[in-house]
Every structure is written in structure tokens, then in C-alpha cells.
Amino acid sequence: MGDLLATLGLVAPFGSLRNDVRIHRPADVVWAVIADVGRVADWFPSFQSSRLSGTQRIVVTRNGVSLVENVLRVDHEQRRFQYSVVPNGAIREHRATVDVIDLGDETCLVTYSTDMVPAVLVLALGGGIAEALETLREQLEAAPPAT
Amino acid sequence: MGRKILLFTTDQQRYDAWGVNGGAVARTPHVDALAAAGTTYRRCHPQSVVCMPSRSTIITGQHVSTHGVWMNGVALPAEAPSIARVLHDAGYRTAIFGKAHFEPFFDLFGRFRENALAREASTGPHRGFDHLELATHGPTGSLHYAMWLRANHPEMAAGFYPVLDDHFQVNAAGGGDTGAPQVKSNPIAREAYHTDWVADRAMAWLDTLDADADWFCWVSFPDPHHPWNPPASERHRVDWRDLDLPAGYIADPATRERVLDAKPRHWRQWYDGTLVANFEAPPRWVPATMTADQVREVNANVHIENELLDEAIGRVMGRVRARGWDQDTDVLISTDHGEFQGDYGLLFKGPYHVDSLLRIPMIWRAAPSSTGIGAGQVVPDRTIDAPVGLVDLAPTMCAIAGITPPDWMEGQPLPTTNAAPGRESRVLTEWDSSLFGVTMALRTICRDGWLATTYLPGTVHDGSEGELYSLADDPHQLVNRWNDPGLAGVQADLCADLRAAIAPPDRHARRPLVAPV
Numbered sequence: 001m002g003d004l005l006a007t008l009g010l011v012a013p014f015g016s017l018r019n020d021v022r023i024h025r026p027a028d029v030v031w032a033v034i035a036d037v038g039r040v041a042d043w044f045p046s047f048q049s050s051r052l053s054g055t056q057r058i059v060v061t062r063n064g065v066s067l068v069e070n071v072l073r074v075d076h077e078q079r080r081f082q083y084s085v086v087p088n089g090a091i092r093e094h095r096a097t098v099d100v101i102d103l104g105d106e107t108c109l110v111t112y113s114t115d116m117v118p119a120v121l122v123l124a125l126g127g128g129i130a131e132a133l134e135t136l137r138e139q140l141e142a143a144p145p146a147t
Numbered sequence: 148m149g150r151k152i153l154l155f156t157t158d159q160q161r162y163d164a165w166g167v168n169g170g171a172v173a174r175t176p177h178v179d180a181l182a183a184a185g186t187t188y189r190r191c192h193p194q195s196v197v198c199m200p201s202r203s204t205i206i207t208g209q210h211v212s213t214h215g216v217w218m219n220g221v222a223l224p225a226e227a228p229s230i231a232r233v234l235h236d237a238g239y240r241t242a243i244f245g246k247a248h249f250e251p252f253f254d255l256f257g258r259f260r261e262n263a264l265a266r267e268a269s270t271g272p273h274r275g276f277d278h279l280e281l282a283t284h285g286p287t288g289s290l291h292y293a294m295w296l297r298a299n300h301p302e303m304a305a306g307f308y309p310v311l312d313d314h315f316q317v318n319a320a321g322g323g324d325t326g327a328p329q330v331k332s333n334p335i336a337r338e339a340y341h342t343d344w345v346a347d348r349a350m351a352w353l354d355t356l357d358a359d360a361d362w363f364c365w366v367s368f369p370d371p372h373h374p375w376n377p378p379a380s381e382r383h384r385v386d387w388r389d390l391d392l393p394a395g396y397i398a399d400p401a402t403r404e405r406v407l408d409a410k411p412r413h414w415r416q417w418y419d420g421t422l423v424a425n426f427e428a429p430p431r432w433v434p435a436t437m438t439a440d441q442v443r444e445v446n447a448n449v450h451i452e453n454e455l456l457d458e459a460i461g462r463v464m465g466r467v468r469a470r471g472w473d474q475d476t477d478v479l480i481s482t483d484h485g486e487f488q489g490d491y492g493l494l495f496k497g498p499y500h501v502d503s504l505l506r507i508p509m510i511w512r513a514a515p516s517s518t519g520i521g522a523g524q525v526v527p528d529r530t531i532d533a534p535v536g537l538v539d540l541a542p543t544m545c546a547i548a549g550i551t552p553p554d555w556m557e558g559q560p561l562p563t564t565n566a567a568p569g570r571e572s573r574v575l576t577e578w579d580s581s582l583f584g585v586t587m588a589l590r591t592i593c594r595d596g597w598l599a600t601t602y603l604p605g606t607v608h609d610g611s612e613g614e615l616y617s618l619a620d621d622p623h624q625l626v627n628r629w630n631d632p633g634l635a636g637v638q639a640d641l642c643a644d645l646r647a648a649i650a651p652p653d654r655h656a657r658r659p660l661v662a663p664v
Contacts (some may be wrong), residue, residue: 013314015583046256063257063266063289069508090255090315120426120663121255123220127661128256128490 014093015122020111021133025140027102030110031079033136034098037071043136046128057083085116093117106145110136150514150547151235151476152363153467154540155460156205158198158246158284159372159496160482162191162506164453171564172385172446173453177461178510181478185512186563187529190534190618192574192593193223194483196496196504197427198248198372199223199664200577201483201537205248206230206274208541208556210575212649213616216249217579219426222661223249225260225274228555230541232275235559236362237550242278242352245292245345245367249274251662252288253315258661265291276365277661281347282341284310284369291348292341302433303335308374312431315663317495318374319429322449324387327441328432328494330448333376335507340378341369342452350466358471363544366463368456371486375448377455382567384454387440387447395490395503395623396442400435403492409627411602411612413587414499420494422607424585426663428495434591435492442489449488477547480510481537498578500591500600500614501624505576509535510562511543527563535561581660592645598624614637 023030033043038052040059050059057069075081078099085094094116101109112129116122162168168184168189194204194282195211203209203216203223208230214389216223227249250259257263260273261281266289271279282292286304308331312318322329337343348459349366356362370377373519407415416422420433460480467473485504487493496504513527538558545552546560562570573594580587588603596618604610613629615638628634 061256124253124255124662
């Protein structure tokens with residue numbers, strides 16, 4: 001367990017998780033959706049709404065909880081998006097990185113990495129992220145490919 | 148009009164909880180009376196020793212590797228096979244009260260229907276249940292009981308022991324008189340405690356049914372699962388200072404450690420506090436530090452909770468009688484898995500397949516109208532020694548309802564006599580976990596008086612480890628005979644049977660882990 005190991009001085013008390021999905025669409029197409037960070041609720045079913053406010057993103061979960069997130073990086077060159085949830089009663093530290101990796105065959109791999117404290121909550125976030133990546137894949141692959 | 152089905156389950160309850168099974172502290176006359184009028188199974192095992200996989204087995208009638216809920220935190224899909232749906236489709240009214248836990252409690256995003264019902268002021272339907280009113284072990288979360296308690300008795304909601312600590316880990320903080328983990332004096336009024344609430348809600352639903360309705364009512368009490376915080380008004384029932392230590396508690400530390408050292412190494416690692424393999428035990432608690440008085444106090448609280456459970460069962464049975472249904476109602480009583488409760492110097496549960504966690508109560512009081520001599524029925528035996536499992540509950544309910552069990556059910560109707568021909572005489576239990584870098588897998592078979600567990604390669608095991616116990620000679624599984632050359636043939640036979648029965652886990656085929664619990 002992350003916390004147990006931390007008390008023994010072995011690792012930081014972070015929970016760390018990576019989700020990924022391969023999408024049969026070009027990396028630029030997929031990146032365009034992810035880089036439109038204020039519209040994450042369009043493909044993240046656990047969010048009922050999302051909006052940008054300056055450098056922050058406010059998402060509202062399906063059960064009505066608002067999360068404020070700092071947008072840390074939207075890197076079009078690397079196709080990398082990074083953000084962190086502003087600490088609240090449950091989440092103490094958080095950083096997430098979403099990468100879109102071109103696989104060179106008109107497909108790409110989306111990786112969604114999350115590190116957070118408390119460690120155990122990363123599992124609960126991961127379930128929502130896995131569902132979101134699958135939704136993203138379904139939405140993009142259902143759309144006709146660009147010609 | 149058919150036979151009605153009343154299923155009582157508790158949570159994390161040992162075989163010896165009830166008087167009929169040898170419990171000598173808690174007074175349980177209502178359960179004992181039902182057992183006296185029915186059949187008691189003396190060797191019933193769950194197919195997993197943690198909640199979500201085990202409960203998924205109850206509702207599906209499938210082994211863990213089939214329904215796919217391989218550890219806590221894995222959700223059973225809403226469309227998964229369900230005995231409730233089978234009975235609903237056969238014309239039964241169906242309901243569940245109390246702890247369902249087919250979906251994770253940890254639900255940051257509000258993804259799971261069980262957690263959404265009360266928020267939406269809904270009581271279903273879901274999973275084949277027409278009606279659901281859900282509860283867990285306290286006042287947090289968005290299940291019906293928690294929301295009811297916070298809305299109606301907010302001052303009482305604050306009196307529970309906090310199951311999780313500020314890192315959302317199982318809380319190790321000590322309480323009570325002895326500083327035992329997960330123990331607290333709870334000032335809540337008895338009537339507002341979840342045991343009575345669950346019984347009250349079940350009785351209220353029964354009152355809504357037509358007299359000639361066929362119904363399936365699952366009354367699923369959250370106790371005696373930790374936290375051990377029964378209403379303080381009931382603490383007079385059992386004074387921990389008066390209790391003998393449980394038979395499975397090894398008082399001498401050196402002897403205790405020798406017993407643990409003869410088992411696969413994760414036993415001793417957990418005892419020493421160097422490895423916690425699963426979420427269900429507090430990672431900040433070191434079992435080796437537990438005192439005999441702490442064991443007594445935990446047990447006293449459990450006995451009190453068991454008495455309250457018995458009285459709640461008695462109240463529900465009273466309502467069944469008042470409605471005139473008793474003669475036509477089959478009553479099943481079981482739990483989802485056991486609890487160490489001090490055995491080997493341990494508490495809680497985990498990847499440890501011994502009787503503390505494996506041997507559970509199973510009682511079937513068949514509808515009296517179905518068993519009379521002269522009605523062409525075989526008179527049931529009072530006790531059954533053959534191994535049975537929770538996987539057998541769903542097909543048993545099909546048999547009660549006169550329905551052919553669907554092909555997807557893997558169990559068999561519970562035997563009613565010791566001379567039941569053609570019935571499998573083994574019971575299987577699986578453990579799989581993979582949490583924060585610690586992976587563990589156990590496969591267990593109980594057959595012919597032997598209990599054998601094999602270990603698959605994982606974080607601390609190389610796949611050669613195992614446990615083998617003679618249940619008759621070693622009722623507390625103190626002597627691991629896995630490496631006894633004189634038992635090589637027995638071990639090989641049991642392991643071959645086990646391998647044939649349970650395929651190795653395919654981690655890519657597993658349902659996703661989406662929460663700690």
C-alpha cells in the first residue's frame with residue numbers, strides 16, 4: 001500500500017495510475033478534441049458540465065460535485081495536456097497528464113496518467129478516466145474519417 | 148400462490164456467531180429456532196472472502212472467475228445475471244434492504260446506480276429488484292440509510308466510528324476501553340442503528356404486498372462487519388472483561404509466531420506490519436501489537452451486534468407470521484464471509500483461506516407447508532456435513548420457486564439430506580488482488596475433510612507455496628501439512644481437482660478495478 005510504504009520511508013504516499021486507449025484516428029484529430037479542454041464533459045461521462053475560467057477549468061461531476069482544476073500545460077507540439085485538481089476536502093495533491101502519441105498508421109495512443117494524494121482515491125478517479133477514454137474512442141471512431 | 152423467499156444475510160460473520168453453531172456468548176433464540184425447524188449446513192464456504200466478489204456470487208450463482216468481480220472495487224455490471232431478475236420474471240415481487248455492494252462505495256464521480264438511488268429519492272428498480280433501500284456500515288455516502296440518518300438524526304450520525312482515516316484508508320485508530328482498532332462507543336439510539344433500520348424497512352415493504360403475492364425479500368444487514376460500534380445502550384449485554392479468549396486465539400506469542408511462520412510468508416508479513424496485501428485491513432495497524440484485552444473487546448462488540456441481528460430477524464419473522472405467510476415462506480440465513488476476530492492474533496480479513504474467514508453460517512428453514520410427511524416430500528436432515536457454498540443460494544431459490552436454474556448458474560440447490568446423490572462434494576474459493584504493486588492469488592478447495600490452498604506466482608509468492616489442513620484433526624488450522632511427504636498423494640489429488648475446476652486468471656479478461664472498495 002502506498003501509505004504503508006511511505007511510513008517505512010520507501011516511496012512517496014502518491015497513488016499513481018495510467019490509463020490508455022488506442023484510437024483508430026490520426027493523432028491530430030484526437031489531439032484537437034483533448035486540447036479543447038473546456039469541453040471535456042463532451043467525452044468524459046462522469047462530468048455533467050465543464051467550462052474554462054481563465055487558467056482554470058471547472059467541472060461538475062454526475063453527482064453534483066464541483067472540481068476546480070488548474071490548467072498547467074496545453075502543448076500542441078508534444079500533444080500533451082497537464083492539469084491539477086485544486087486541493088479540496090478529499091484530494092490533497094493531484095497532477096494528471098494526457099498524451100496523444102502518434103503511432104504512424106493513422107492511429108494514435110492516448111495515455112492518461114494520474115498521480116495523487118490520498119493514494120487510494122486514484123483508483124476511483126481511474127474508473128472514471130477509463131470510461132472517458134472508451135467514450136472518446138467510440139465518439140471519434142464513429143465519426144467518418146477526414147478526407 | 149407459491150413459496151415466498153426470505154433471505155437474511157449478515158456481513159463478515161463467523162460460523163460460530165449463532166448459538167446453533169456453537170456460539171456460547173450471544174443469545175440468538177430466533178435464529179436458533181429457525182435452525183431447529185430447518186437444516187443447518189456445517190461446512191458452507193463463500194467463493195471469496197471479501198464483500199463485493201462474494202455478494203456477486205450470491206446474486207449470480209456463479210464463481211468469482213465467472214462473474215468477474217475478482218476483488219473489491221470491481222463493479223458487477225447492472226445487466227449481470229441476477230437471481231432477483233429470474234424471480235421477478237417468474238412473477239415474484241423482489242426487494243433488497245441493507246447492504247448490496249455490487250457496485251463500489253467509493254464513487255467520486257457518481258457513476259454507480261446504487262449510490263444514485265437515494266440521491267434521486269428512488270427505490271428502484273435495479274438488477275431485478277423492484278425495490279431497494281440500501282445501507283452500509285455508517286452515516287457517510289449517499290445510500291438510503293446514510294441520507295435518512297443525516298436528515299433525521301444528524302446528532303446521531305456523528306457518533307459512529309469513522310471507517311476510513313483522513314487518507315481514505317481503513318482506519319487504524321483505537322477506541323473503546325482498550326484502544327482496539329475500529330471499536331467505539333456509539334451513542335446512537337438503538338432504533339436508529341442500521342440493524343433495526345434494515346428490519347424496519349423490510350417490514351414496511353412486506354406490509355405493502357398483497358396477501359397472495361409471491362415475493363423475494365433479501366434482508367442484508369451490514370453488521371457484524373467492522374466498525375464495531377453497536378449502540379452504547381446495548382453494551383451492558385456483554386462485558387468484554389468477562390469474556391474468555393476465542394479458541395482460535397493463540398495466547399503465547401512465540402507459539403503464535405511459529406504457527407504463522409509455517410504458513411505462506413504473507414501471513415507473518417501482515418502480522419508484523421510489513422505487508423498489507425489488500426484494502427480491507429488498516430495499513431497503519433500492526434496485528435502483532437494487539438493485546439488479549441483488545442481481542443476480548445472486539446469480540447464483545449461482535450456478540451452484542453449478533454444479538455441485535457437475531458432480534459431484528461425475530462421482528463421480521465414476526466411480521467411474516469402476522470401476515471399469515473409463515474407456513475409458505477422459505478427462510479435462508481447466511482453471510483458473505485467470515486472474520487478473524489482474534490484468531491492467530493489477527494483481525495479483519497484478507498488473503499487467508501482458513502475457517503475464520505471461510506466457514507460461514509448457512510441455515511435453510513424450508514417453508515413448513517412444503518415439507519410435511521405425506522406431502523410426498525423427503526424429510527430434511529437437521530444438519531448437513533457435505534461442503535456447500537454461497538454459489539448454491541441462487542439455484543436453491545430457483546428450486547424453491549419451482550424454476551429450472553438458468554444455465555449460467557454454477558451452483559446446485561442446497562442438499563436437504565446427507566444422502567443427496569449426484570451432488571458435487573467440494574466447495575471452491577478464489578482470491579485475486581492487485582493493489583498498489585502487491586499482487587496475490589489463492590485457489591482453495593475443501594473436499595473429503597481436507598482444506599487445500601494453492602498460491603499462484605505474485606508479489607510475495609513464487610507459486611510453490613500452499614496450505615493443507617485436516618479439518619477433523621486440526622479444527623483451527625494450526626498445522627500446515629503442505630510439505631508433509633506422507634500427504635503428497637492427497638495434495639496432488641486435491642490440486643488436480645482444483646486446477647480442473649478453476650482456470651488460471653486471465654488478467655486481461657478481468658473486469659476493471661474502479662475503486663478501492
